[in-house]
Amino acid sequence: MRAECIQAVVNAIGRSITQAEVKGIENRINQHHKRLAQDTPGWMAMSKADRLREAAKSAADEITREAKLKKWRTALTILAHDRVKNYVDSSTDTPVNALGRLIAFDSDQKSGVLSVESQAKAIRDIAYSQMLTLIDTTKGKFLSLLSDPESSKAVIKELHGEHSGNTAAKQSAKEFKDVAETLRQRFNNSGGAIGRLESWAMPRSHSQLKVAKNRDAWINDHVKWADRRSYVNEDGSRMSDAQLREFFTHAAQTIATGGINKVEPGRFAGGSLRANHGSESRSIHYKDADSFILAQQKYGDKDLLALLTGHIDRLARDIALTETLGPNSDLQFRTQMDMARSTMIAADPAHKTKIDSSVKKIDRLYKDVAGQNDIPETPWLKEAFDTYRSINVASKLGSAAITAITDQGNLMVTAKVNNLPVMQVFAQELKLLNPADSASRDAARRAGLGINYYLNGLQRFGAETLGSAGDTSGALSSSAQKIAGFVLRASGLNAMTAAGNQAFGMVMLDTIGGMTRKHASLAQLNAKDRTRLQGMGVTEADWAVWRKADVSDLSGMGDTILTHNEILALSDSDLTPLAKQFATTPAKLRDTAATKLLGVVQDEAQMAVVEPGARERVALYRGTIRGTWPGELWRSATQFKSFPIAMVMRHAHRALAQDGVGKGTYAAAVIAASTLLGGMAIQLNEIASGRDPRDMTKPEFWGGAFLKGGALGLYGDFLLTNQTQGGNSFIASIGGPLAGDIESVVKMTQGAAFKAIDGKDPHTAANVVRFIKGHTPGANLWYAKAALDHMIFHDIQEQFSPGYLSRMRQRAQKEYDQQFWWAPGETAPGRAPDLGAALGE
Structure with a gap:
């Protein structure tokens, strides 16, 4: 130089x-x-x-x-x-567990802080609530089953500054840009360094697999699609084709290798500064929207909505981490964990092994919350198993809406714990379920409630969407996930789950808003309410800001509803006196108060309508890695287990946190409510399947109801017999859908061969039909399965396995003491269900 x-x-x-x-x-x-x-x-x-x-x-x-x-x-x-x-x-907890409370939600209401996990969700859903037009425009048609490419293209054009002529697309683009800019500024205020790039239109997505397989084509295409104005030499002249080709060759190498070409041999590659996330050069610039669309169609791995919401998700998570742990959150966590571990071992060296086990668990918890478990080791393998699990959701959860009535017990118990009017929660739930009352559902989503179910709704049921690797399996996975989402919506399950979540949340927002009108500070609340809110991380500063904000009725859903929207509407001048009082800035006060409000409400709403979180995922997946055979096999074996595990972990932990006899009172309330509603779910499912109700005078029924209420209804069958009514053994059912499928395949192959050798009828064709039916999306929809069975599947199975229907009737009579109100093989019901059978008549 x-x-x-x-x-x-x-x-x-x-x-x-x-x-x-x-x-x-x-x-x-x-x-x-x-x-x-x-x-x-x-x-x-x-x-x-x-x-x-x-x-x-x-x-x-x-x-x-x-x-x-x-x-x-x-x-x-x-x-x-x-x-x-x-x-x-x-903290009154151990140092290691205290760090865990700081990272992930703990249900005992004694953490004294809003966790990073809860903050990230709240920040994300505040952002989503401000881009509902975008979500409506891009999420597709017919219960989101069919994509709407024209609307998506119009939004992309508007994001690139081109006029589409579509008013909704124009508003959608404005919403995203405003939200992305707000989050960028908030991230930078906590130590981030994302510059404002005028030419940046939206996030990009390049499939590592597609670019690796078609590297030369990717380079040639991007030389054609590049915005030449953005690629210049030092003297101001534009780059030549050869220079552009060199640039995109290096970019293709980076994408195809996952950045391995930038790693220096022998240098540690982990622990990058969290505050630098998003500041990497956004150096691929397209000359127009059409070029971007072509690039995404040919080399992308996500649809438009996934691309935009993924950007919001990552920013929300990074904001929560940097605001809590500082600019280098990974290093801060490791430092604090080392200190906590040393303190505990020094105080109790005899329990070093137990302490190290706790450290390992909290480390996994941090990795989950920080998004470090999101990247699969082998993308195609992860996509293949995602497809399988989505098919399981689509084919096996069509009647889960019936089981979802057990949520009402949790709603009631959680409302009482939070001193909310229970009947008001149920009234709002009915209001939100009214098909003609879309205004109430829109109001709830604008308040940040239930948007996850509106977008997707698969996470609660073991088919999480973590992106796409973009190869053939990626396309299959995307289609399978859309079908799974369609079935959940068509069954009414998403609507029921969202209504419960939103009803609870709206009543809690109304209750908090009313309390802020009556009490000048947290100290003036009654001891129970004050302790509970402080245990969830609410401070006097938060309370003072909440009092400054206006309240409203939100489509008649309450009189004093306080939402993040009113808090974010407060100006700097409104908050300057409070900022001086609490030694902070108006922006920090405003952002924190809005995040705390939605965060504490969401945490409790997800207790009322249980949804698995980081703690449940860590407990269930045990550190297995996505995109590996052990990791994917384990996730498939434990599919549908995350919800019952979350139910037990969250409510059992809260029960144990109650004082004195409160432990037994809480546990008894949860068990009684869930068992009664579980019994109702069993009977409704029996009737929907064409059978009379079960005899409730038998102890076995209430054992099954107890398990059904905890979302373990499948295992209630084993209180009566050694296999489910679907024909799977106890071991196969305990092992989840994967074990059940393996058992079915063995029956159709090796088992059939052994039976044939012994001169027995293997019923291979009938078993194949049952297997196909068990994997047909929508075949198990609660309002259609009886008709489909009687009009299609019964005849097919009887044809391939004569006597199949009579064996079905005999088994129901022998093992469940039941009759059919719609007899197998009959195209129409012979009578109405015998409700007296429920009482043993």
């Missing part, structure tokens, strides 16, 4: 520079040459010396800014360290 270049920088910053700084100056000045050539009018008319001077000055300004940013981040890190250390030291 020439001496005059170094001197220009020294003169600009007013000090000498180190050899390490000198080493990076030439590349930095070259980058600024290019940036100024692109943005500065008349750049090419300037002399070479003037261009050098301007580039050096720009580089020097950047170095100065980076030094200030580094100093600021150091201060934020120190503050975060002290904040976390003080929390851990003041």
Whole structure:
């Protein structure tokens, strides 16, 4: 590097520079040459010396800014360290478990902090609530089963600054850009460094598999699609085809190898600064929306909605982590965990093994919340098993809406714990289930409630969407997930789940809003309410901001409903006195109060309508890795187990956290409510299957009802017999859908061969028909399965296995003491269900 270049920088910053700084100056000045050539009018008319001077000055300004940013981040890190250390030291739990409470939701209402997990969800759903037009426009038609490419293309055009003529698309693009910019600023306020790039339209997605398989085509296409104005040389001239090809060759190598070409041999690759996430060069620029659309169609791996919401999800998670743990959250967590572990072992060295086990569990918890478990080791394998699990959802959960009535017991118990009017919750639930009352559902979503079920709704049922690898299996997985989502919506399950979640949330928002009108501070609340809210992380500062915000009735759903929208509407001048009082900024007060409000309400709503979280995932998956054979086989074996595990973990933990006899009272209330409603679910399912109700005078029935109420209704069958009514053994059913399918395949192959050798009828064709039926999406829909069985499947199975229907009747009579109100093989019911059978008549 020439001496005059170094001197220009020294003169600009007013000090000498180190050899390490000198080493990076030439590349930095070259980058600024290019940036100024692109943005500065008349750049090419300037002399070479003037261009050098301007580039050096720009580089020097950047170095100065980076030094200030580094100093600021150091201060934020120190503050975060002290904040976390003080929390851990003041916690009544062990230091290691206290860190776990800081990271993930704990159901006992005694953490004294809103977890990173809950913050991330709240930030995400606040963002979603501000882009509902976008979601409506891009999520597809016919219960989201069919995509709407024209609407998606219109939104992409608007995001690229092109006029589409579609009003909804224009509003959708504005919503996304506003939300993305708001989150960018909030992230930067906590130490992030995402610059504002005027040419950035939206996130990109390139399939690693597709680019790896078609690298030359990807390079050639991107040379054609590139926005030449964004690729310039130092003198302002545009890059040639050869230069562009070199640039995109390097980009293709990075995408195809997952960035391995940027890893220095022998250098540790983990633990990057969380605050730098999103600041990487967004250097692929398309000349227009059509070029971007072609690129996504040919090389992308996500649809438009997944692409945009994925960007929001990542930003929300990074904001929650940096606001809690500082700019380098990974390092902060490791440091605090090492300190906690050392403290505990020093105090109790005899239990080192047990302490290390707890450390390992909380470490897994952090990785889950931080999104470090999202990237599969082998994408195609993960996609293949995702497809299988989505098919299981589509074919096996068509009648789960009946079981979902057991949520009402949890709603009642959780409402009582939070001192909410139970009947008001049920009334709002009915209001939200009214097909003609879309205004109430829209109001709930604008309040940030139930949006996950509106978008997808698969996470509760073991078919999480974690993206697509983009190969053939990716397309299959995407289609299977859409079919699964369609079945859940068609069954009414999503509507019921969302209504329960939203009803609880709206009543809690109404109750909190009313309390803020009556009490000037948390200290004025009654002891029970104050302790509960403080246990969930609410502070006097949050309360003061809540009191400043207006309340409303939101389509008649309450009188004093307080939402994040009213809090975010507060101006800096509204909050300046409080900011001085609590030694913070108006923006920090506003963001924190809005996040806390929705976060605590969502946490309780997901107790009322149980949804698995990070703790349940960690307990269930035991550290197995996505995209590996052990990881995918285990996830398939435990599919549908996450909900019952969450039910037990959350409510059992809360029961044990109650004082004195409250433990037994809480447990008894949950068990009684869930058992009664489980019994109702059993009877409704029997009737929907064409059978009379079961005899409720028998103890076995109530054992099954108990299990049904905990979402373990399948295993209730074994209280009566050694196999389910679907024909699977106990071991196969305990092993989940995968074990059941393996058992079925063995019956159709090896088992059939052994029977044939013994001269017995293997019933192979009938078993094949039953297997196909068990994997047919929608065949188990509660309002259609009896008709489908009697009009189609019974005749087919009787044809391939004569006597099949009589054996079905005999088994129901022998093992369940039941008769059929719609006899197998009959195209129409012979009578109405015998309700007296439920009473043993």
